[in-house]
Amino acid sequence: MSLNTNYSRSEASALSRNNLAYHLYRLMNRPERILGFLCLAVLGVLVLVPLFEIVHDSFVYQSYDLAYRPDAKVGAFTLFHLERVFTGPLSKALFLKPLLNSVGIGVCVTILGVGIGSGLAWLLVRTDIRFKGVFGALVVVPYMMPSWVLALAWLSLFKNDRIGGTEGMFTSFFGVQPPDWVSYGFFPIVICLALHYFAYGYLLMSGALATVDSELEEAGAICGLNRRQRLWRITLPLLLPALGSAVVLTFIRILGTFGTPALLGLPVRFYTFSTQIYASLNARNSGDAYVLALVLIVMAITFIWINSRIIGIRKSFVTLTGKGFRQREIGLGAWRWPATIAVAAFVAVTVLLPLLILLWESLVITPGEYSLQGLTAHFWVGESDTDIAYGEPGIVHSPGILTALWNSIKLGVLAAVCNGLFGLMVGYAAVRGRGTLLSRWLEGVAFAPYIFPSIALGAIYIGMFSTPWGPLPALYGTFTILVLITVVKNLPFTSRTGIAAMLQIDKSLEETARVQGIGWFRRMAKIVIPMSTSGLIAGMLLTFITTMRELSLIILLLSPANMVLTGLIFNYNEQDMTQHSGAVTLLLVMIIVGVNLLVRVFTGGAGLSGLRST
Amino acid sequence: MEEIHLTGIRKSYGKEVAVRHLDLTIAPGAFLTILGPSGCGKTTTLRLIAGLEEPEMGEIRFGDRVVFSRREGVIVPPERRNLGLIFQSYALWPHMTVERNITLALKEQHLNSREISERLEAALEKVQMTPYQFRYPSELSGGQQQRVAVARLIASRSSILLMDEPLSNLDAKLRTEMRGELKRLHLDLEATTIYVTHDQIEALTLSDIVVVMDQGEIKQQGTPYDIYHHPENLFVADFIGDPRVNRIAGTIRQKNGAIGLDCGDLWLPIAKDPPPNARDLIATVRPESIKVSTEAKEDWLKVTLESVQPTGADTILQARSENTSITMLQPGFIRMDIGDPLWIDFDAESLNFFDVDSEANLFN
Numbered sequence: 001m002s003l004n005t006n007y008s009r010s011e012a013s014a015l016s017r018n019n020l021a022y023h024l025y026r027l028m029n030r031p032e033r034i035l036g037f038l039c040l041a042v043l044g045v046l047v048l049v050p051l052f053e054i055v056h057d058s059f060v061y062q063s064y065d066l067a068y069r070p071d072a073k074v075g076a077f078t079l080f081h082l083e084r085v086f087t088g089p090l091s092k093a094l095f096l097k098p099l100l101n102s103v104g105i106g107v108c109v110t111i112l113g114v115g116i117g118s119g120l121a122w123l124l125v126r127t128d129i130r131f132k133g134v135f136g137a138l139v140v141v142p143y144m145m146p147s148w149v150l151a152l153a154w155l156s157l158f159k160n161d162r163i164g165g166t167e168g169m170f171t172s173f174f175g176v177q178p179p180d181w182v183s184y185g186f187f188p189i190v191i192c193l194a195l196h197y198f199a200y201g202y203l204l205m206s207g208a209l210a211t212v213d214s215e216l217e218e219a220g221a222i223c224g225l226n227r228r229q230r231l232w233r234i235t236l237p238l239l240l241p242a243l244g245s246a247v248v249l250t251f252i253r254i255l256g257t258f259g260t261p262a263l264l265g266l267p268v269r270f271y272t273f274s275t276q277i278y279a280s281l282n283a284r285n286s287g288d289a290y291v292l293a294l295v296l297i298v299m300a301i302t303f304i305w306i307n308s309r310i311i312g313i314r315k316s317f318v319t320l321t322g323k324g325f326r327q328r329e330i331g332l333g334a335w336r337w338p339a340t341i342a343v344a345a346f347v348a349v350t351v352l353l354p355l356l357i358l359l360w361e362s363l364v365i366t367p368g369e370y371s372l373q374g375l376t377a378h379f380w381v382g383e384s385d386t387d388i389a390y391g392e393p394g395i396v397h398s399p400g401i402l403t404a405l406w407n408s409i410k411l412g413v414l415a416a417v418c419n420g421l422f423g424l425m426v427g428y429a430a431v432r433g434r435g436t437l438l439s440r441w442l443e444g445v446a447f448a449p450y451i452f453p454s455i456a457l458g459a460i461y462i463g464m465f466s467t468p469w470g471p472l473p474a475l476y477g478t479f480t481i482l483v484l485i486t487v488v489k490n491l492p493f494t495s496r497t498g499i500a501a502m503l504q505i506d507k508s509l510e511e512t513a514r515v516q517g518i519g520w521f522r523r524m525a526k527i528v529i530p531m532s533t534s535g536l537i538a539g540m541l542l543t544f545i546t547t548m549r550e551l552s553l554i555i556l557l558l559s560p561a562n563m564v565l566t567g568l569i570f571n572y573n574e575q576d577m578t579q580h581s582g583a584v585t586l587l588l589v590m591i592i593v594g595v596n597l598l599v600r601v602f603t604g605g606a607g608l609s610g611l612r613s614t
Numbered sequence: 615m616e617e618i619h620l621t622g623i624r625k626s627y628g629k630e631v632a633v634r635h636l637d638l639t640i641a642p643g644a645f646l647t648i649l650g651p652s653g654c655g656k657t658t659t660l661r662l663i664a665g666l667e668e669p670e671m672g673e674i675r676f677g678d679r680v681v682f683s684r685r686e687g688v689i690v691p692p693e694r695r696n697l698g699l700i701f702q703s704y705a706l707w708p709h710m711t712v713e714r715n716i717t718l719a720l721k722e723q724h725l726n727s728r729e730i731s732e733r734l735e736a737a738l739e740k741v742q743m744t745p746y747q748f749r750y751p752s753e754l755s756g757g758q759q760q761r762v763a764v765a766r767l768i769a770s771r772s773s774i775l776l777m778d779e780p781l782s783n784l785d786a787k788l789r790t791e792m793r794g795e796l797k798r799l800h801l802d803l804e805a806t807t808i809y810v811t812h813d814q815i816e817a818l819t820l821s822d823i824v825v826v827m828d829q830g831e832i833k834q835q836g837t838p839y840d841i842y843h844h845p846e847n848l849f850v851a852d853f854i855g856d857p858r859v860n861r862i863a864g865t866i867r868q869k870n871g872a873i874g875l876d877c878g879d880l881w882l883p884i885a886k887d888p889p890p891n892a893r894d895l896i897a898t899v900r901p902e903s904i905k906v907s908t909e910a911k912e913d914w915l916k917v918t919l920e921s922v923q924p925t926g927a928d929t930i931l932q933a934r935s936e937n938t939s940i941t942m943l944q945p946g947f948i949r950m951d952i953g954d955p956l957w958i959d960f961d962a963e964s965l966n967f968f969d970v971d972s973e974a975n976l977f978n
Binding site for chain 2 (some may be wrong): 019021022025026028029398506508509511512514515516517518519526527530531552
C-alpha cells in the first residue's frame with residue numbers, strides 16, 4: 001500500500017520535499033547502518049578492488065609486456081597474458097607442470113594428512129588410549145609452528161651436494177649422499193606438509209567426533225551390527241560432512257602454501273603454483289603471476305563451492321542436544337599400549353625431532369660438521385666475527401635479527417588489535433542489522449579473503465599497491481601494506497568472533513542506554529566494547545600467533561627495510577647460513593608456543609579450537 | 615506531565631502488519647495499560663512510543679512536542695525523548711555494579727556529582743536496595759534485579775514511564791508485591807505511565823485506563839470497570855475474566871410479552887430494546903453473576919454438575935443442561951458431587967449481547 005494514498009496532493013508534495021531530510025534522520029537513527037556502509041566501503045577497497053584490478057590487468061597490455069610485444073599498446077585489451085600462460089611455448093613450464101605438481105602434492109598431502117589426523121582424532125577422542133591430555137596438547141604444536149619448520153629440519157638432515165653448500169646430518173653420519181628424490185622435490189614436500197597439516201585435519205575431525213552421540217552407535221549394536229559394520233554404516237556417514245570439509249579445506253591450503261615448496265623445491269627447479277608465482281614476479285613477468293594467481297582463486301572458489309554443496313545437501317549430522325548424549329570410550333584391549341607408544345613416537349618425530357635437529361644445527365660451529373665437540377653458543381649470543389658466517393653476529397647482538405624480531409611482534413600486535421576492532425565493528429554492523437541486505441553483503445565480503453590462497457592475495461596486493469590508487473599512496477615496500485594484508489587475511493576469522501561476541505550482547509542492553517539518553521559513541525565505549533573484550537581477546541591472540549608464523553602471505557611484500565622473522569629465516573636459508581636460520585626459527589617457535597600458553601590461560605584451553613578456523 | 619498522542623500509526627515488519635492504523639490519546643498523569651495476547655502489537659506500540667522502532671506513517675506527540683511525524687519528516691531519536699523504560703528482562707548491564715547501573719546515564723548527562731549521589735540514594739532507599747549497591751547483577755536474585763531496574767527509572771525522574779511486562783519473570787507472590795510498588799512509583803513520580811502486559815489481573819488492578827489490543831488493532835479502550843462489565847465486542851468479553859465468560863448462542867424471540875434470547879434449553883432475558891434487525895446473537899454471562907441454588911426454584915433452570923474446582927476463596931462449578939455447558943463461580947470452598955443437581959438463574963442487567971457477524975455489543 002503506497003503511502004501517498006493517505007495524503008492529499010499538496011500533502012504528498014510536501015512529503016516528497018521532506019523526504020531527503022526524513023531519510024537522513026532515519027539513517028542517523030541507525031548507527032549500525034552507517035558503520036556497515038563504512039566497513040563495506042573499506043572492505044571493498046581492500047578486498048574487491050584488488051581482485052578486479054588483477055582481473056583487469058590480466059586482460060590488458062601492461063608496460064612490461066613491451067619487451068615481448070614492442071608494438072603493443074599499453075592499456076589495450078589482449079589475451080596475451082592468457083596465451084602466454086595457457087597455450088604458449090612456455091605454458092608447460094609456467095602452468096602445466098606447476099599445476100600437476102600442486103595438484104599432485106595437494107592430493108597426496110590431503111589423503112595422508114586427513115588420514116593421519118582423523119586416525120589420531122579417533123584415537124584421542126573415542127578410545128581409552130593413555131595420556132590423552134598430553135597428546136592432545138602436543139599434537140597441535142606442529143600446526144602452531146610455521147609450516148616450513150619441518151622442511152628446514154628435513155634439509156638439515158637430508159640435503160645433498162646437488163646445490164653445493166654444506167653437508168646434511170645424514171651425509172655427515174653415514175658418509176653417503178641421499179638421492180635427489182629424497183632430499184628435494186615431490187617426496188619431501190609431501191612428507192613435510194603432511195606432517196604439518198595432519199594437525200589441521202585433527203582439529204577439524206576431533207571437533208566432529210566429540211559431538212557424535214554414541215547412543216547412535218549403540219542402537220546399531222542392538223540391531224545386530226558388529227563393530228566394523230557400525231563404523232562403516234553409522235559412524236562414517238555421520239562424519240562425512242566434517243570429513244568432506246577437512247579434505248576440501250586442507251587441499252585449498254596446500255594449493256596456496258609457499259614455504260615448504262620453496263625450501264624443498266626451488267633448489268631442483270620443482271615448481272608449484274605458489275613458487276611459480278614467486279619466481280615470475282621476481283623475473284618481472286607480473287602478467288604470468290597474476291594469471292596464475294587467478295587460476296588459484298578460481299580453483300579455491302570451486303572447491304569451496306563443492307564443500308558447501310557437500311555440507312548443504314546433507315546438512316550437519318552432528319547431534320547438538322545435551323540430553324541423552326553420551327560418549328562411551330571404545331576399549332582398545334591388547335592394542336592399548338602399542339597404540340599409546342605409536343602415538344608417542346609419532347608426536348616425538350613430528351614435534352620434538354625437528355626442534356632438536358634445528359637446535360643442534362644452531363649450535364654447530366662449522367657448517368656440516370655435526371660432532372659433539374664442535375658445538376658453540378655463538379649463533380645465539382656471540383658477537384660479530386668475520387670468520388664465522390660472513391660476520392653475522394649471534395641473535396642477541398644482531399641488529400638485523402633484533403629488528404626483524406621487533407617487526408614481527410609489531411606486525412603481530414598491530415594486526416591483532418586492528419583486526420579485533422575491525423572485526424567487532426563488522427560484527428556490530430552485521431548483527432544489529434541482521435536480515436538486511438547490507439548486513440548480508442558485509443558478512444559475505446568479510447569472508448571473501450578466506451578463499452584467496454595466501455600467495456595469490458600477496459600477488460594481488462603487489463599489483464594494486466605498486467602504484468598510487470586514489471587517495472592511497474603506493475604502499476609497496478612499506479610496513480603499512482604488511483599490516484593491511486595481514487588484517488584482511490585474518491578478517492574472516494575475527495569477524496566471526498566479532499559476530500559471536502555481539503550476539504552475546506542482547507539488543508535490550510543498548511536500547512536501555514539509548515532510552516536513558518546515552519549516545520552511540522558513549523554506548524560503544526561504556527557498554528559494547530567492555531562486554532566484548534573477553535570474547536575478542538582469544539581471537540586477537542590467535543591472530544597474533546598466525547601472523548608471527550606467516551610467510552606465504554607476505555613473502556612477496558617484504559623488503560629489506562621491513563623484514564620480519566619468517567622472511568629473515570627464508571633469506572638465511574637461501575644464503576646457506578644454516579645455523580642462523582635454525583636459531584632464529586627456534587626463537588620464533590618459542591615465542592609462538594609461549595603466546596599459545598597465554599591463550600590457554602585466558603580461555604582455559606578453549607582457545608585452541610579456534611585454530612581450526614585459521 | 616504531558617499528554618501523549620498517537621495518530622494514524624502504522625507499523626509493519628515486511629509483509630506482516632504489527633500495528634494497524636492506531637489512534638490513542640493518553641491523559642497526563644494516567645496509568646494506561648495495553649493488554650492483549652501475544653503478537654497483538656502491544657510491545658510494538660510501546661517501542662514506537664519509545665522511539666526504538668519507527669512507524670511507517672502517522673504522528674506521535676508528547677504534549678506540544680512532535681517526536682515523530684512522517685508528514686513533517688521529524689524523527690526524534692530515543693536518546694532525546696526523555697522517557698523511562700523498564701524491559702521485561704530488566705536489561706541491567708552485567709559488567710557494572712548496581713550503583714553504576716543506576717548512575718551511568720546521569721553521569722553521561724553531566725549532572726553534578728552531588729545531584730547524582732542524592733538521586734542514587736533516594737532511588738536505592740525507595741526500592742530498599744541500599745545494602746546491595748556494590749553488587750553485580752549476576753549476584754542478585756530476579757526480584758532484586760527488578761528492583762534495580764525500577765531504581766534506575768526512579769533516578770531518571772522522567773515524566774513518562776514505559777513498562778514492558780516488568781513482572782512476568784517474577785514468581786506469583788513477588789508479582790503481587792511488586793504490583794503495588796509499581797503503582798506507588800507512578801503516583802510518587804507524578805508520571806504518565808504506559809504499562810504493557812498479557813496478564814489481565816495486572817491490567818485491572820493497576821490501571822486508570824485499559825486498552826485491549828488484538829492483531830494490531832485497539833478492540834476497546836476504557837476503565838477497568840467498563841472493560842469488564844461493558845465489553846464492546848466478543849474479543850474483549852472473551853479475553854477479560856478468569857474463569858472465562860460463558861458464551862451462549864441464540865435467537866431473539868418474544869415470550870410472555872417480554873423479549874429474550876431463545877438458546878434452546880435456556881431462555882435469557884434482554885433488559886433493553888434490541889435494534890430492529892437483530893436476530894441471531896451471542897450472549898455472554900460472567901460466571902460470578904449467575905445465581906445458583908442447591909434447592910429447586912420455580913422458573914429457574916435445572917442443570918447437572920460436571921466438575922467442582924475449589925480455588926480457595928471461590929469455587930468454579932461446571933454444569934450442563936442438555937446441550938449447553940455453563941461455568942459458574944461461587945464464593946467459598948464448596949464440596950459437592952458430580953451429578954448433583956443445581957438450579958440457576960440469570961440477572962438481565964449482567965448479560966451482554968453480541969451480533970453473531972460483527973461481534974459488536976448490541977447495546978454500547
